Amino acid sequence: MQKGIIQLKRTPAVIASSSVVGSHEHEGPLGECFDLHDEDNTFGMKTWEKAESEMQRLALNCALSKCTLNANDLDAIFAGDLLNQCVSSSYGLLDFDVPYFGLYGACSTAAEGLILASMLYGGSVYDKCAVISSSHNCSAERQFRFPVEYGGQRAPTAQWTVTGAGAFILAEDTTGTHPVIADVYPGRAIDNGITDINNMGAAMAPAAVDTLTRYFTESGRSPDSFSMIVSGDLGSEGAAIVTDFMNANEKFKNKFGSNYVDCGLLIYNKDAQDKHSGGSGCGCSAAILASHILKLMRDRKIDDVIFMGTGAMMSPMSLQQGNSIPGIAHLVHLVTPEKLNREGN
Amino acid sequence: MQKGIIQLKRTPAVIASSSVVGSHEHEGPLGECFDLHDEDNTFGMKTWEKAESEMQRLALNCALSKCTLNANDLDAIFAGDLLNQCVSSSYGLLDFDVPYFGLYGACSTAAEGLILASMLYGGSVYDKCAVISSSHNCSAERQFRFPVEYGGQRAPTAQWTVTGAGAFILAEDTTGTHPVIADVYPGRAIDNGITDINNMGAAMAPAAVDTLTRYFTESGRSPDSFSMIVSGDLGSEGAAIVTDFMNANEKFKNKFGSNYVDCGLLIYNKDAQDKHSGGSGCGCSAAILASHILKLMRDRKIDDVIFMGTGAMMSPMSLQQGNSIPGIAHLVHLVTPEKLNREGN
Numbered sequence: 227m228q229k230g231i232i233q234l235k236r237t238p239a240v241i242a243s244s245s246v247v248g249s250h251e252h253e254g255p256l257g258e259c260f261d262l263h264d265e266d267n268t269f270g271m272k273t274w275e276k277a278e279s280e281m282q283r284l285a286l287n288c289a290l291s292k293c294t295l296n297a298n299d300l301d302a303i304f305a306g307d308l309l310n311q312c313v314s315s316s317y318g319l320l321d322f323d324v325p326y327f328g329l330y331g332a333c334s335t336a337a338e339g340l341i342l343a344s345m346l347y348g349g350s351v352y353d354k355c356a357v358i359s360s361s362h363n364c365s366a367e368r369q370f371r372f373p374v375e376y377g378g379q380r381a382p383t384a385q386w387t388v389t390g391a392g393a394f395i396l397a398e399d400t401t402g403t404h405p406v407i408a409d410v411y412p413g414r415a416i417d418n419g420i421t422d423i424n425n426m427g428a429a430m431a432p433a434a435v436d437t438l439t440r441y442f443t444e445s446g447r448s449p450d451s452f453s454m455i456v457s458g459d460l461g462s463e464g465a466a467i468v469t470d471f472m473n474a475n476e477k478f479k480n481k482f483g484s485n486y487v488d489c490g491l492l493i494y495n496k497d498a499q500d501k502h503s504g505g506s507g508c509g510c511s512a513a514i515l516a517s518h519i520l521k522l523m524r525d526r527k528i529d530d531v532i533f534m535g536t537g538a539m540m541s542p543m544s545l546q547q548g549n550s551i552p553g554i555a556h557l558v559h560l561v562t563p564e565k566l567n568r569e570g571n
Numbered sequence: 572m573q574k575g576i577i578q579l580k581r582t583p584a585v586i587a588s589s590s591v592v593g594s595h596e597h598e599g600p601l602g603e604c605f606d607l608h609d610e611d612n613t614f615g616m617k618t619w620e621k622a623e624s625e626m627q628r629l630a631l632n633c634a635l636s637k638c639t640l641n642a643n644d645l646d647a648i649f650a651g652d653l654l655n656q657c658v659s660s661s662y663g664l665l666d667f668d669v670p671y672f673g674l675y676g677a678c679s680t681a682a683e684g685l686i687l688a689s690m691l692y693g694g695s696v697y698d699k700c701a702v703i704s705s706s707h708n709c710s711a712e713r714q715f716r717f718p719v720e721y722g723g724q725r726a727p728t729a730q731w732t733v734t735g736a737g738a739f740i741l742a743e744d745t746t747g748t749h750p751v752i753a754d755v756y757p758g759r760a761i762d763n764g765i766t767d768i769n770n771m772g773a774a775m776a777p778a779a780v781d782t783l784t785r786y787f788t789e790s791g792r793s794p795d796s797f798s799m800i801v802s803g804d805l806g807s808e809g810a811a812i813v814t815d816f817m818n819a820n821e822k823f824k825n826k827f828g829s830n831y832v833d834c835g836l837l838i839y840n841k842d843a844q845d846k847h848s849g850g851s852g853c854g855c856s857a858a859i860l861a862s863h864i865l866k867l868m869r870d871r872k873i874d875d876v877i878f879m880g881t882g883a884m885m886s887p888m889s890l891q892q893g894n895s896i897p898g899i900a901h902l903v904h905l906v907t908p909e910k911l912n913r914e915g916n
Contacts (some may be wrong), residue, residue, distance in 0.1 A: 320762050
């Protein structure tokens with residue numbers, strides 16, 4: 227039997243997190259939650275790719291300053307993004323003289339990094355780690371679809387790549403106040419044959435259903451026993467598929483839905499901002515977790531949260547060559563320290 | 572003080588490894604060491620990218636069969652490659668229903684994966700992991716430079732991307748015969764201002780010098796105390812720079828060189844095969860470690876080896892935008908079980 231849920235022998239706290247976003251995200255319903263934003267989305271840089279790198283740099287600096295740590299205090303950085311060869315991360319984090327692990331988990335990268343850092347903390351290998359992830363609408367459009375200057379029309383099922391970055395510092399919490407990562411569940415790559423590049427939600431949904439189903443089954447917990455279940459960026463298409471499939475399972479019928487949210491649906495105003503199926507990109511779930519979700523936990527409005535990053539592991543070339551789109555869903559289970567102490571781990 | 576050398580509380584053995592290469596690599600001086608090769612480099616696939624994915628699939632299957640494990644026995648797979656969005660790995664490993672961590676460490680990916688898997692084994696989080704990495708000359712040329720059909724002339728300092736894949740199974744060795752990973756040293760991204768896309772060796776050399784210097788200093792060991800120091804794919808340019816810099820350091824003067832080899836210089840015949848500065852690519856160090864180096868250790872011809880993967884963390888676009896090339900060097904220290912028992916860890 228494979229290990230599914232990884233119970234952490236030592237549970238790291240998210241002692242600080244920070245979020246950096248663009249103008250559309252700042253204008254959205256959660257605009258006030260984000261730490262930094264830039265009105266023209268350039269962050270003072272001359273190219274969109276450099277702007278994205280700058281967002282990563284700003285996010286990590288901001289997170290470090292919140293917990294009054296220096297980069298030198300970090301044991302390692304786990305980072306990744308959507309750009310070819312993950313250059314937003316490698317260039318954006320060059321200032322930090324810290325062991326660097328480059329990750330590629332598509333839009334699940336924040337969760338992938340949180341899982342790796344948590345497991346290495348859990349195994350007492352590392353004591354302080356940073357996890358960073360980003361996306362930028364204009365660099366992603368140029369790379370995956372068309373340069374924004376082209377003004378191409380978008381399909382109704384398409385999502386809008388979020389301009390955003392999120393950074394997290396995982397370490398021991400001496401104050402006993404910060405949210406804690408109790409256990410993690412790394413996902414498997416799953417390909418159910420979706421080939422529509424304009425419907426990433428549908429491509430990622432099977433992996434999300436797989437991870438959630440296995441997690442609920444192995445943990446013996448019901449979906450409605452969590453205060454919140456957060457998926458990364460399935461958008462309206464993917465979130466609807468996940469809700470349908472979970473409720474089609476006799477075990478979870480009528481137990482999945484009321485506490486379920488998707489970061490892609492939280493970040494923009496559905497009526498006032500024309501974003502079709504919602505937000506997407508590495509920065510979507512990273513920025514929302516780093517701001518809104520962790521704030522709700524710090525304010526003790528929620529105490530038991532599933533955060534599941536979802537990624538579509540394709541490239542424009544793999545689709546041109548007729549491949550379908552594999553999805554992956556990495557799950558992180560966060561609790562308040564009170565919840566952890568009450569129930570143990 | 573940051574953690575530099577990670578001493579593993581539990582030391583994983585490389586209980587199996589396998590290598591899959593193309594025709595040029597099979598014709599090279601180590602040709603007989605590789606497990607599988609394909610005369611026309613397509614591996615029965617219709618595109619170079621699918622051929623590369625197939626090499627990863629074959630490499631992992633071959634490694635699993637050598638240690639008579641099933642994919643279901645694995646706790647996790649760590650994999651990556653050079654292609655945009657790491658699609659060789661995500662598609663090539665879809666058959667394996669195992670938790671998947673996508674990595675991007677450029678040509679250092681095999682070492683990055685070995686480090687992460689070793690640390691998670693060391694922390695008793697995982698018991699059995701697979702690490703896989705690959706590159707394919709034709710998919711890399713098409714993506715980073717020109718399609719091979721174009722017949723572009725190559726600069727003298729250019730390296731030849733290896734068509735190859737290497738897979739490693741890390742687990743407990745009940746036989747006490749397999750090479751063991753004693754400690755690891757994750758690298759930092761370092762950018763010394765090299766902007767020549769045709770001289771990756773020079774771009775990666777500063778990171779290699781940084782990692783080696785720190786490692787020798789922290790471990791208190793002299794370079795000539797190891798039976799072999801293996802770098803990933805610095806080629807003749809990069810290897811010469813590293814040798815010069817190490818010998819320019821008063822502490823290591825005349826102690827670095829005689830036991831130093833570079834996988835990029837081992838894989839092709841310098842005279843008979845026109846590969847300019849040598850081999851490169853994720854598959855270069857992965858295939859050579861999986862075959863030649865680990866065979867030397869299994870045959871007890873060497874017992875104390877530094878394996879250092881080197882990567883250039885750029886993209887064609889980052890260079891077009893005027894950035895220089897950051898390098899990274901991840902180090903893995905391998906010993907025979909006898910050596911480990913004799914000296915402890």
